[in-house]
Amino acid sequence: MHFALATMAKRDKGTLRAALAKHRARSHQRAEEKRKAAVGQASKAVAAIPPKKRAVMPFAPDDSVLLVGEGNFSFTLALLSPPHNHPPHQILATSYDTEAEVYEKYPDARAIIAQIRAKAGLHADRILAFGVDAGALHKCEAVTGNRKDDSHRWSKVWFGFPHVGAGHKDEQRNVLANQLMLLRFLVSIAPYLTQGRAPAYVTGKARRSSDDEDEDEDEDNPAGHRHAGEDEFLSEHTIWRPLSPPMRQGSVLITIRNTPPYTLWNVPMLGKKLRSVFGPIAASAPPPPKGTFMPTLADVDRAGAEYVVWRSFEFDPQMWKGYSHRRTVGFVEGLSTSNNEDLLRRPTPPSASKPQGRHVGTGECRTFELALR
Numbered sequence: 001m002h003f004a005l006a007t008m009a010k011r012d013k014g015t016l017r018a019a020l021a022k023h024r025a026r027s028h029q030r031a032e033e034k035r036k037a038a039v040g041q042a043s044k045a046v047a048a049i050p051p052k053k054r055a056v057m058p059f060a061p062d063d064s065v066l067l068v069g070e071g072n073f074s075f076t077l078a079l080l081s082p083p084h085n086h087p088p089h090q091i092l093a094t095s096y097d098t099e100a101e102v103y104e105k106y107p108d109a110r111a112i113i114a115q116i117r118a119k120a121g122l123h124a125d126r127i128l129a130f131g132v133d134a135g136a137l138h139k140c141e142a143v144t145g146n147r148k149d150d151s152h153r154w155s156k157v158w159f160g161f162p163h164v165g166a167g168h169k170d171e172q173r174n175v176l177a178n179q180l181m182l183l184r185f186l187v188s189i190a191p192y193l194t195q196g197r198a199p200a201y202v203t204g205k206a207r208r209s210s211d212d213e214d215e216d217e218d219e220d221n222p223a224g225h226r227h228a229g230e231d232e233f234l235s236e237h238t239i240w241r242p243l244s245p246p247m248r249q250g251s252v253l254i255t256i257r258n259t260p261p262y263t264l265w266n267v268p269m270l271g272k273k274l275r276s277v278f279g280p281i282a283a284s285a286p287p288p289p290k291g292t293f294m295p296t297l298a299d300v301d302r303a304g305a306e307y308v309v310w311r312s313f314e315f316d317p318q319m320w321k322g323y324s325h326r327r328t329v330g331f332v333e334g335l336s337t338s339n340n341e342d343l344l345r346r347p348t349p350p351s352a353s354k355p356q357g358r359h360v361g362t363g364e365c366r367t368f369e370l371a372l373r
Contacts (some may be wrong), residue, residue, distance in 0.1 A: 135184025
């Protein structure tokens with residue numbers, strides 16, 4: 001009997017050990033399955049995050065750059081300063097306001113403009129122009145040049161965050177007013193863009209003629225140029241040089257918030273269908289201030305103002321050290337920001353009932369680059 005009990009105990013112990021081993025094996029298998037599932041989910045999450053695109057530097061060091069609609073001129077200062085160090089003789093920055101109005105609207109503008117003129121050195125008297133209507137550039141000698149053998153041409157023209165600032169409460173009237181402003185600008189600038197071959201970043205791929213023009217450019221220096229170093233910048237500062245436009249096709253850069261109501265302006269459409277939409281928009285938009293120059297269809301045809309979209313890309317204000325966005329109406333306490341928080345903040349997601357475009361409502365700022373056909 002003792003033998004039988006011992007045998008049973010040994011058998012039970014063996015069964016227990018087997019059950020325990022089996023339990024451990026199952027536990028290990030479950031843990032391994034959980035680990036693999038977690039790794040798989042993490043991999044999917046990483047794969048779902050789009051790779052961060054490199055910032056696009058739209059200006060090559062030899063570009064002749066015209067900036068229109070400047071506010072406090074901080075973008076001009078950022079373009080002149082490291083790491084960009086754009087040559088001062090290749091820049092003209094303009095404002096719709098007079099110099100006195102700029103100082104009144106933007107408290108920080110006086111110090112910024114003083115820095116610009118100091119950096120411009122011998123070019124200080126021709127790097128800035130005030131009282132310039134972006135829709136009537138032919139009236140500004142600093143833009144056009146003062147004689148036939150000194151006609152100015154611009155290879156890059158940047159209109160950053162344009163807005164009429166009229167305060168139209170009706171959204172449709174607001175959209176039309178800003179569309180008309182941009183149409184006037186596109187007609188006005190057309191005769192003063194450089195001519196020649198398109199840049200390498202355009203000729204390296206087929207020009208887009210479809211509506212799907214909003215593809216990002218991955219290259220951080222698409223024109224294939226290096227930026228000026230400090231020594232070169234100092235020589236530009238101390239030696240007077242004439243404006244020297246490059247021999248390539250010029251383009252227009254329009255930067256807006258990529259969220260309604262700005263996306264309702266439909267910048268690509270305005271450029272590509274300028275002639276057909278100019279009349280209806282001009283007839284429907286609120287009348288501009290008295291004395292505003294208004295081009296005719298004959299002016300549109302004479303200027304050859306029909307555009308194609310070369311590309312669009314995200315505008316990163318953090319790429320421009322010292323740049324501080326300002327509203328057309330001036331610095332508004334409690335509304336304006338000092339470090340571009342208004343450009344960087346993400347808006348409330350758009351209503352699902354409103355169809356949105358590919359990039360609309362992401363909270364980014366977007367630059368559209370257009371060139372004449």
